[in-house]
Amino acid sequence: MVATDSKLWLLFTLVGTSLVGCGNGQPAESGTGGTSTAGGSSGAGGSSQSVGSGAGSSAVAGHGASAGGSSGVVGAGGGNDAGRGGSTGGTGAVGGRTGGAGGRGGAGATSGIAGAGSGAGGGAGGAGAGPMGGRPGAGGAGGAASGGAAGSMQAGGAAGSASGGGTVTCPSTVLKAGDTNQTVQVGSTNRTYILHVPSAYKGTSAVPLVVDFHPLGGSGSAEAMSSPYKAQTDPEGVISAYPNGLSGPSGGAWNVGPCCVKDADDVAFARALVAQVETKACIDTKRVYAVGFSMGGGMTHYLACHAADLFAAFAPASFDLLEENEDDCKPPRPIPEISFRSSNDTVVPYEGGYSPVVSGMPVTFLGAVGTFQKWAEINGCTGSPTASDGDDCQYYTSCTGGVQIGLCTMTSGHAPGKANIGWPFIKKYTLP
Secondary structure (H helix, E strand, C coil): CCCCHHHHHHHHCCCCCECCCCCCCCCCCCCCCCEEECCCCCCCCCCCCCCCCCCCCEEECCCCCCCCCECCCCCCCCCCECCCCCCCCCCCCECECCCCCCCCCCCCCECCCCCCCCCCCCECCCCCCCCCCCCCCCCCCCCCCCCCCCCCCCCCCCCCCCCCCCCCCCCCCCCCCEEEEEEEEECCEEEEEEEEECCCCCCCCCEEEEEEECCCCCCHHHHHHHCCCHHHHHHHCCEEEEECCEEECCEEECCCCCCCCCCCCHHHHHHHHHHHHHHHCCEEEEEEEEEEECHHHHHHHHHHHHCCCCCCEEEEECCCCECCCHHHCCCCCCCCEEEEEECCCCCCCCCCEEECCCCCCCEEECCHHHHHHHHHHHCCCCCCCCCCCCCCEEEECCCHHHCCEEEEEECCCCCCCCHHHHHHHHHCCCCC
């Protein structure tokens, strides 16, 4: 239990970090995803399109092509792209996530012209015609060698390989080192963040992106100054972003369901932020990570539950999963996650429990061990965790998809996590 509201509020405002808010992960103004329809003996594969709010593209498959073509997840203000490989044995397309006004191409979004029996897999989808085009999509899986010729690409699209791998084209303008204030529109609201470019960033090869969330009452600028992660990531040329939460009853906060700011779609904000940064910097789209302290750690947990298609791994500190929303945590894939919790934390007690820290928005923490076990359950981990190592960290190592779940116990009170442990842990994971 938290001792007093005033003490809790003071401790929550000590360091800046961030969380993403509640929502179903579907930003405003999404278009309808592409569909697939059966073709004749042979036919041309459809090209992906970027749309605003309206119908997406469809793909006509060659004879015997496998079914596919599900709609993509869209970014704020963007349409979605979808298509499919045009071959027997080729995989159906999965629509990619869009950028702000453009769109990420779907897997196999531009299919080859299928032969009668089999055809080549599709290339990556187009970047989108809007001013904030999304990332290239992955190519569709290839069919037999006797397949037909590849179709034409959507403007701006990058060809995917036969095995489904996409490519990253670095922006022609290289960002200068330093911190800048950025704005991105999410629905009808302008949201802001600090974009940090280290001097080691060269802009000629793709680097990871770390989105670092501030605590309750904090700000992106305060988190940028106090976060321990920069010391680890800057030498590697990693780009980092520090979002600003909207103001709630206790100041800058993140919407994680039952708490701590109303009417904010912070999951959509996180998606829009990442999409925009990917147009400005050369980002490895499979290596985007979320970290955060205090309520920023809560936002990090929330993103692990609701944005597993965007972020590869997570490192929250000084916050737990909540009893109020744990049943809604159903990520579509195994989640690599490492938590940092202090046994002497008086703001978010190690044992968990009820907390009225934000007026009118009480929450109930699962506790450090309860959260550790819940993530193990979500990820299908078996057996017992490892014994504590020299850093007082334990891990579930036998989990679905080869991921691990970690809990590092500190004696630092309500404090940020240990980035010298957190960064090596999360950076070894990429999106599947």
